[in-house]
Amino acid sequence: MSKVFGFSGVDNFCPGGSIYACGNPKEASLFLPLGPQVDVYFPPRKRSRISAPFVFNGEWLEQKQKTSIESLPDECLFEILRRLPAGQDRSACACVSKRWLMCLSNICKSEICCNKSAAPESSLSVKEGGDEEFGGEGYLSRSLEGKKATDIRLAAIAVGTASRGGLGKLSIRGSNSDRVVTNLGLKAVGHGCPSLKSLSLWNVATIDDEGLIEIANGCQQLEKLDLCKCPAITDKGLIAVVKKCPNLTELSLESCPNIGNECLSAIGKSCSNLKSIAIKDCSSVGDQGIACLFSSTTLLLSKVKLQALTISDLSLAVIGHYGKAVTDLVLNSLPNVSERGFWVMGNGNGLQKLKSLTVGPCLGLTDVGLEAVGKGCPNLKAIHLRKSTLLSDNGLVSFVKATSSLESLQLEECHRISQLGFLGVLFNCGAILKAISLTSCFGFKDLNMVLPPSSPCESLRSLSILNCPGFGNATLSVLGKQCPQLQHVELSGLDGVRDAGLLSLLESNEGGLVKVNLSDCVNLTDKAVSSLVNLHGWTLEVLNLDGCKNVSDASMVAIAENCPLLCDLDVSKCAITDTGIAALAEAKQFNLQILSLSGCSLVSDRSLPSLKKLGSTLLGLNIQHCNSISSSTVDMLVEQLWRCDILS
Numbered sequence: 037m038s039k040v041f042g043f044s045g046v047d048n049f050c051p052g053g054s055i056y057a058c059g060n061p062k063e064a065s066l067f068l069p070l071g072p073q074v075d076v077y078f079p080p081r082k083r084s085r086i087s088a089p090f091v092f093n094g095e096w097l098e099q100k101q102k103t104s105i106e107s108l109p110d111e112c113l114f115e116i117l118r119r120l121p122a123g124q125d126r127s128a129c130a131c132v133s134k135r136w137l138m139c140l141s142n143i144c145k146s147e148i149c150c151n152k153s154a155a156p157e158s159s160l161s162v163k164e165g166g167d168e169e170f171g172g173e174g175y176l177s178r179s180l181e182g183k184k185a186t187d188i189r190l191a192a193i194a195v196g197t198a199s200r201g202g203l204g205k206l207s208i209r210g211s212n213s214d215r216v217v218t219n220l221g222l223k224a225v226g227h228g229c230p231s232l233k234s235l236s237l238w239n240v241a242t243i244d245d246e247g248l249i250e251i252a253n254g255c256q257q258l259e260k261l262d263l264c265k266c267p268a269i270t271d272k273g274l275i276a277v278v279k280k281c282p283n284l285t286e287l288s289l290e291s292c293p294n295i296g297n298e299c300l301s302a303i304g305k306s307c308s309n310l311k312s313i314a315i316k317d318c319s320s321v322g323d324q325g326i327a328c329l330f331s332s333t334t335l336l337l338s339k340v341k342l343q344a345l346t347i348s349d350l351s352l353a354v355i356g357h358y359g360k361a362v363t364d365l366v367l368n369s370l371p372n373v374s375e376r377g378f379w380v381m382g383n384g385n386g387l388q389k390l391k392s393l394t395v396g397p398c399l400g401l402t403d404v405g406l407e408a409v410g411k412g413c414p415n416l417k418a419i420h421l422r423k424s425t426l427l428s429d430n431g432l433v434s435f436v437k438a439t440s441s442l443e444s445l446q447l448e449e450c451h452r453i454s455q456l457g458f459l460g461v462l463f464n465c466g467a468i469l470k471a472i473s474l475t476s477c478f479g480f481k482d483l484n485m486v487l488p489p490s491s492p493c494e495s496l497r498s499l500s501i502l503n504c505p506g507f508g509n510a511t512l513s514v515l516g517k518q519c520p521q522l523q524h525v526e527l528s529g530l531d532g533v534r535d536a537g538l539l540s541l542l543e544s545n546e547g548g549l550v551k552v553n554l555s556d557c558v559n560l561t562d563k564a565v566s567s568l569v570n571l572h573g574w575t576l577e578v579l580n581l582d583g584c585k586n587v588s589d590a591s592m593v594a595i596a597e598n599c600p601l602l603c604d605l606d607v608s609k610c611a612i613t614d615t616g617i618a619a620l621a622e623a624k625q626f627n628l629q630i631l632s633l634s635g636c637s638l639v640s641d642r643s644l645p646s647l648k649k650l651g652s653t654l655l656g657l658n659i660q661h662c663n664s665i666s667s668s669t670v671d672m673l674v675e676q677l678w679r680c681d682i683l684s
Contacts, residue, residue: 113139134188177205180217185210185240190221194228202231210240222247226254233283236262245273252276260286267292271299278306288314296320297328304332314341314366326351336361343368343396349377356384356412363389368396368422378405382412390416397423403431410438418444425450429457436464443468448475455480455511462518463490471498480506482532485514493519497547500526509537516544526553533557535564542567548575555606556583565591573598582608582632592616596623603627608658609635614642621646632658634683640664644672651677658683 117129117139129136176197180189185208197203206225208217217240225232232255237243248269251258258281263269274295278284284307289295295318303310313329315321326347329335331354338361342351352373355362365387367373377400381387390413395401401424410416416439421427427450436442442465447453458480461472474480496519501507507530522545527533538560542549549572554560565587569576576599581587588611595602596619605628607616617639620628631654633639639662647657657673659665660683670684 176203177207178203179207179209181209182211183215185217186215187218187221187224190217191224191228194224198228203229204231205234206232207236207238208240209236209238210242216240216242218242219244219247219250223250226250226252228254230254231257233257234260234262236264237266238262238264241265241267244268245270245276248273249276252280256281257283259283262286262288263292263295264288264290265292267294270294271296271302274299275302278303282306283309285309286312289318290314290316291318293319297322297325300325301328304329304335308334310335311337312339313337314339314343315345316341316343316368318345321345321347323347323350323354327354330354330358338362339364341366341368342370345370346372348372349374349380349400352377352381353384355386356381357386359386359390361389362387364392365390366394366396367398368394370398370400373398373400375400375402375405378402379408382408382410385412387413388415392416392418392420394420395422395424399426402426403428403434406431407434407438410435413439415441417441418446420446420448421450422448423450425452428452429454429460432457433460433464436461441468444471444473445469446473446475447477450477451479453477453479455483455485455506458511459485459487459514459518462493462496462515463487465493468495469493470495471500472496473498473500473502474504474507475500475502477504478506480504480511482506482508482510484510487514490518492517494521496522498522498524498526500524501528501530502526503529505531508532509534509540512537513540516541520544521547523547523549524551525549526551527557528553529556531557531559534559535561535567538564539567542571545572548572550575551578552576553578553580554584555580558583558585560584561586562588562590562594566594569594569598573600573602575601577601578604580604580606581610582606582634584610587611589613589616589619593619596620596626600625601627604630606630606632607636608632611638612636613638614640614646617643617646617650621649627653629653630656633662634658634660635662637661637663641666641669644669647673648676651680654680656681656683660684 113136117136120129178193178197180186180193190208193203193206203225206229210216219242222243227250232251235251235255235258243266245268249272252273253276258277261277261281261284263274269292271294274289275298278299279302287303287307287310297320300321301324303313322345326342327350330337337359340355340359340362343366347370349372352367355365359365382405393409393413393416401421403426406421406424406427419442424447429452432447432453436445445461445465453474458472458474461469499515499519499522507527509532512527512533522541525541527538533554538554549568552568552572554564565581565584568579569591573595579595579599579602581591584607587607591610592607592612593616595605605620612633617633620626620631628650631650639659641664643665651657651673654677657677657680659670659673662684665684670682673680674682674684
């Protein structure tokens with residue numbers, strides 16, 4: 037037979053060409069008669085790859101089944117793939133097809149079959165290498181958003197990260213498209229990412245308890261879990277996580293209507309390491325759940341955020357009594373909490389370690405309630421009150437007197453707070469208060485008041501007044517005398533502030549201003565800016581004059597001459613021309629890194645050489661809405677200032 041086929045053991049089995057000595061023009065290269073009823077198809081130049089079955093019926097041979105490894109059952113493919121020894125081999129096989137990818141992603145670490153005899157004696161065993169390659173320590177971070185959030189991508193992440201340090205952080209933000217993440221994707225993560233420590237699921241309505249249970253079973257090193265808009269997840273799924281993930285330290289629940297009191301009770305019993313919890317807009321959470329959570333003897337929560345819940349005064353009473361480890365507390369939009377709740381919380385004597393308190397829109401926060409909180413929280417250092425419509429000057433001053441360690445006070449949309457309450461805070465917190473901020477407090481009236489002599493507030497370093505229409509020169513004059521050590525000043529959107537008022541503040545300052553924001557103070561002129569840089573230019577690092585329409589080139593000349601440390605300058609929508617830009621470019625010892633000229637319509641193409649010169653130090657340049665700068669000039673700037681981020 038070897039002679040017939042021309043086969044000597046070295047040559048190819050089927051070299052092609054005719055096997056008939058005489059040469060049959062019709063049959064020679066196609067058929068080899070084996071009998072009266074059997075013909076075998078013989079390609080002229082290619083070796084035949086034959087797999088059963090064949091039909092021998094005297095007609096042409098027909099192959100009935102596709103020759104492919106895809107014909108293997110899932111069970112056989114699973115047994116093959118779980119014996120792959122190396123991470124690179126797994127990643128390569130995952131690229132073959134979606135079926136292989138999904139099969140690989142469903143292989144748990146415990147199911148990997150390691151063969152020690154396959155490894156060289158001088159190297160690590162396959163089992164030891166497998167432990168290092170599969171899962172890792174969790175150094176990698178991945179994020180899927182919108183249409184990219186699919187099961188296939190999750191499976192690819194699970195397989196691909198296993199040999200590259202391991203997946204440590206995963207964030208999934210779903211969408212309303214047809215391609216969504218399901219339990220199958222989380223199953224792949226649970227099986228392939230045992231090192232996962234942080235998981236965020238946002239807007240994924242297709243994931244339910246089954247998917248979360250897969251995470252609980254496979255990712256038992258989980259430390260942080262964030263669930264937002266996951267309506268299909270219930271207490272059952274989250275209870276599985278809190279029971280099987282003992283390292284859980286941070287938990288955030290938002291808009292999950294089927295997570296309620298049963299889950300919070302389980303958290304209180306099982307999560308001894310939980311330090312931070314945030315619950316927002318979960319309609320099934322009530323007083324019973326909060327009581328079980330805080331009354332647990334094994335749980336020592338330090339950070340708590342409760343927002344948009346139907347809890348009542350009872351929950352605040354429990355927090356005030358059992359919150360012995362709480363340092364940061366946020367209470368926002370609690371419509372069923374009354375004045376009594378805050379009073380009981382303050383008198384519970386349990387919040388001795390509380391350092392930061394934030395209270396949002398809540399009718400229960402009154403003068404009486406806030407004073408009780410001040411007395412019951414001796415270590416409170418920072419408080420942020422927003423939309424407290426029933427809080428008045430008397431309550432604010434009483435609170436400040438009751439606290440002994442307040443360092444930061446933020447008031448936002450508290451319209452009953454006036455100039456009297458504001459100055460009362462400064463007179464009663466002069467020794468330790470470091471920062472005060474007022475935003476959109478419309479109760480201010482700029483009155484010339486005769487105030488009794490008092491010790492200055494030497495500790496205050498930061499002053500921020502934003503969009504308070506009644507704030508003006510009279511209050512600034514008092515602030516200048518009362519707060520001589522200010523370093524950060526933010527006066528934004530204040531029509532009542534003029535040159536004379538700002539000058540009184542500047543002249544009284546002894547420490548040297550570092551950051552100054554005067555944006556949208558439309559009545560300030562070059563006189564105020566020149567005084568600012570002449571008095572404090574030697575310490576000034578950040579200056580924002582956005583919207584000060586009366587500021588012109590004279591201010592740029594003064595800045596260039598007096599501000600050697602200035603690194604961030606915003607003169608958007610000012611009356612700046614090419615002359616002002618040239619003055620900045622000619623400044624000596626100028627280290628400007630951020631320059632914003634947005635809306636400066638008088639700056640033209642003639643500033644190109646000056647901007648190029650400033651570009652030696654610039655890292656950011658904003659020339660949006662500079663209508664006199666042509667597109668060709670912008671292109672040249674982009675080309676030559678290659679290290680500078682240019683907005684145009």
